[in-house]
Amino acid sequence: MSSSPNPTNPIARIFKFEPYRDLFRTLADSLESALLVLSEDGSRLLTANHAFLLLTGYARSELDGLPPSMLFAGDAGEQALARILSDREGGEFQMQDVPLLDRAGETRLVDLTARAAGRALLLSAVPSIERQRLALLEQAQAERLSGLTALAESLLEGDASNIGSALDIARRMLCASHLALYRVSPTGPGYQLDGDLPAEFPRSLEASSFKPLPRSSRWELGQRPQHALHKAARSADIAILRTTSLGTAKAWVGLLVASWRAADTEPADADDLLRVIANLCHAAIQMSQQHASVAELETAVNALEAQIQAQFEASAEGMLAIDESLAILEANPAAARLLGYRQDELRGQSLRDVLVGPEDVMTTVLDALGHDHVAERPRLTIHRRDGTPFPVHLRAAPIAQGPVRLLIAFGDRSEQQAMEDET
DSSP: OOOOOOOSSHHHHHTTSHHHHHHHHHHHHTOSSEEEEEETTSSOEEEEOHHHHHHHOOOHHHHTTOOGGGTSOHHHHHHHHHHHHHTGGGOOEEEEEEEEEOTTSOEEEEEEEEEEETTEEEEEEEEHHHHHHHHHHHHHHHHHHHHHHHHHHHHTTOOGGGHHHHHHHHHHHHTOSEEEEEEEOSSSSSEEEEEEOOTTSOSEEOGGGGTTSOSEEEEEBTBOOOSHHHHHHHHTTOSEEEEEEEEETTEEEEEEEEEESSGGGSOTTHHHHHHHHHHHHHHHHHHHHHHHHHHHHHHHHHHHHHHHHHHHHHOSSEEEEEOTTSBEEEEOHHHHHHHTOOHHHHTTOBHHHHSBOSSOTHHHHHHHHHHTSOEEEEEEEEEOTTSOEEEEEEEEEEOSSSSOOEEEEEEEOHHHHHHHHHO
């Protein structure tokens, strides 16, 4: 006698032989989501996993022979069951907020994922509140990310005055009653308060106040106050007080202080958020200090450049600033007067066309540039614009950086030459 053929669908095979049914239950019970198996026509409940039993309160034996209409009751439940039966050939589909009756007769809203499996229908049920919780969690994470972005943009502009507005953004993100920063004072050894704290809190802290506090600390009302800030929080009826230090033990930059008047409003990740906020504040303070240092340096450089320019202009010697192409970038009034040009006429001219004489001046210039040292000619004759010769002492000094590559200075030696000729 020929044996009957085995079903080709593995799910259908599960319900033909008891060993497969037991294997299915073992595998299904390992799932976290609730799983329910219906007959092809939806008239019988074939099996369910352990998660479904926990969701509905039924025992496994109580589900045997239980009609699905007892689980999907009411108009909404009947409509959901009807759709499951009508769409079983269309592959997997999902429904949200389907009413499911538990053993106590209470309605639970679940999100169903249904699909046909041979001669059975597989339903996976997840409480709708879980989807809503995940949606709220995603929304909260998006809002938090947006808040951190706004906070970073506010702080990293590098303006120290933005600390106050940045702390307000961070306070709302933390759902805190108060958020403030004790930051190192630019005028004294202490730390000044920046932000909003109740009047009971000190307006400044000494550097020694940091020693009793760990890098991050949490104090709550009812605990013994170990620090001046704890005593202030108790006096101000603060339920939770958190502090996070900025900087290192060698050089504390500040102390971030957050408080909550109601303990249940403190977020679970408050410590992590405060660390991120503290690091951003630290970076902002450092950038602000760097910007201030750069501004001071620029002021000093500008003053030095002005001083050099004044000396350049006032020098009795002729001075020419030369670029890498040997064109004149700047000429002082003395150079223009000695050479017979207006000062603006010398700018842009080639050095070869200006320092003209019976001897080649360019050898001295190229010697200074090529060997990167000061070259000079104590006795050199050059011609003015009108062709009049006059003796000069010429020096050429290379410049390492910037558009000016060479500075040429020359002084009129006419009087000295005349005296030498007489003797």
